[in-house]
Amino acid sequence: MARVVVLRQMPEAEETAAEIRARGHDAVLLPLARTVPLDAPPPFHDVGGFVVTSLQAVRALAAAFPGDPRPVLAVGARTAEALTAAGFGAVEAGPGTAEGLVARAEVLARESGRPLLYAAGRVRTPDFEAGAGAAGVALLVWEVYDVEPLDPGPAGLAAAFPNRESPDVLVLSVGQAEGFAQLWRRIAAEGRSVPRLLCLSERILRALPVDLRPFACISPQPKLSSLFDRFLPLTWDGGIAGDDRMSHDGREQRSRQETEPRHHEPTSATFASEAAGPDDRPEAGALRHGRLCRPGLARDG
Template sequence: MVRVLVTRPEPGASRTARRLRDMGFQPILLPLTETVAVDAGAVPDDAVAVAVTSANALRHAPKALIAALAALPCHAVGRRTAQAAREAGFVSVSEGSGDAEALADALAGSLSGKTIAYLCGRVRFATFEERLEAAAVHVRAVETYDTLALDYPDADIIDRLAGQPVEMVLLYSAKAAAAVRTLIERPELHDLFEKTRFLALSGRIAAALGDIFSERIHIAKKPDEEALLALLRQRR
C-alpha cells in the first residue's frame, strides 16, 4: 500500500486521511503547521461584501464578527469555503472555482470603488488583495487566525514513519513545503525521503520546496484538494 504523508493542519489532516484510506492509500499524519485564533479587531462599517479564501478564516472568526457581516453577500473561493460560510451563518454565499486569483478578477468588475471585508489569516498570498486594489476595490483585511510552524524531533518523525521511506507527500501550503525541505535536510531523515514524490496544490507551493527536488515535484491542475487527489491517483 502506498504511504502518503499528510502535512496540512488539523482538522483538515484527519479529513484528508479518511479520503486517502477510502482511495486505498496509507495516510501518515504529520501536520507541519497549526492555525490559531487571533484578535480580529474592528469590523469595517463601509463594507458592501465579504470575501473569504480559506475556511480557517471562518472557523476561527468570533461569533460577533460573523453576526456583524452575515447579512452581506459572501464570496467564497471554493466549495469547502462556501460550505463553511453557510454553516457560519452567512445568508448569501457565492462559490468560486477554488482559485483565489480568479475570485479577485471576478469581484474586480462589479465592486470597483467599493469596500469589501476580507476574512483571512496573517499568513496569506498577497496577489488576491493586490489584484483587487489595482481594480480600485478597497480591501479591508480582517485577520482571524495565524499559521504557526510545528517542529518535531527526529525520533518522533522516524517513529511516525515507522522507520520506512515515504512514497508521496501532499503539500497544501508554502509554509509546509518549506518545513518539508528543512526535514529532508536533516541527516537522520534524509534517507526516508530519498525517492519521495511531492504533490503540491500550486506552483507557488512547489517553489517553496526548492529546485533541488524539481524532478520529483508534481503540481495539481487546480489549487484544490480534488485536483490534488486526482494527481495522486495518476502518480500511484
C-alpha cells in the same frame, strides 16, 4: 496501496486523511503548523461583502457576523461549504486560487458601492490584495489568525518515514512546501530517498528548493479532488489503480536519481493555475518531472 504523509494543520489534516483512506490508501498525519486565533475586532465600517481565502478564517468571520446576509466570496468549494455551514446564506465559491476572486470582487464592490472586508491570516500570499488593488477594489483587511510552526520531533518523523520508506507527501500550500524543505534538511542525512511530493499548484512547487522540484507532481487543477484523482486513484482488489504508484519503472528511475546528477527544472517554467500565460498548463508541469508523476488508470466499471 500508497502511503501518504499529510502536512496540514488540525483538524483539516484528519479530514484529508479520512478521504485518503476512503480511497484505499494509508495516511499519516505530520502537521507542521497550528493556527492561533487573533483577538483583533473587525474594522468598524459598512462593507458590501466579505472575502475569505482560507478555511482558517471562517470561524472568526462567523463569530463576528453570525448569519450575515451580505455576499461572501470564498476561495474554493470547501471554504464555501464551511461558510454555508457556519450560517452565511449568500456564498459564492471561487476557482480555488485567491487571485481568481479578483474579478468577482471588482463586480461586488462596484455594485455595492462599498469596500469589501477581507478576513485573512497574518501571513498570506499577496496575490488577492495586489489584484484587487490593481482593479480598484477597496479592501478592509482583517487579520483573524496566525500560524505557528510545529516540530514533529523524532517520534513523529519515525512514524511518517519508517525504515527509510519513501511515501508520498501532500504539499497543499506554500507554507507546507517551506516547512517540508526545512524538515527534509534534517532527515536527508539519514540516507532516505526523496518522496514523491504531490503539489496542489505550480506556485507551491516553486516554494520548494530547486533540488526537490524534480520529485514534485502538480495537480491538474488546484483542488484536492483533482490531485487525488490524478495521483491517488481509488484502489480495488487490494491493489492500486493503474500504474500511478511507484512501479518497477518508477523504482528504477528513483534508483538512477539517487546515483546520477539531478537535472534541475528549467527556470523558465511558468505558473500553473495561478498566473496568466500561454504555457500555464498543469499537465506540462507534471510531465516535466517524469514518470514519477504518471497518472493512474481509471477504474473500470
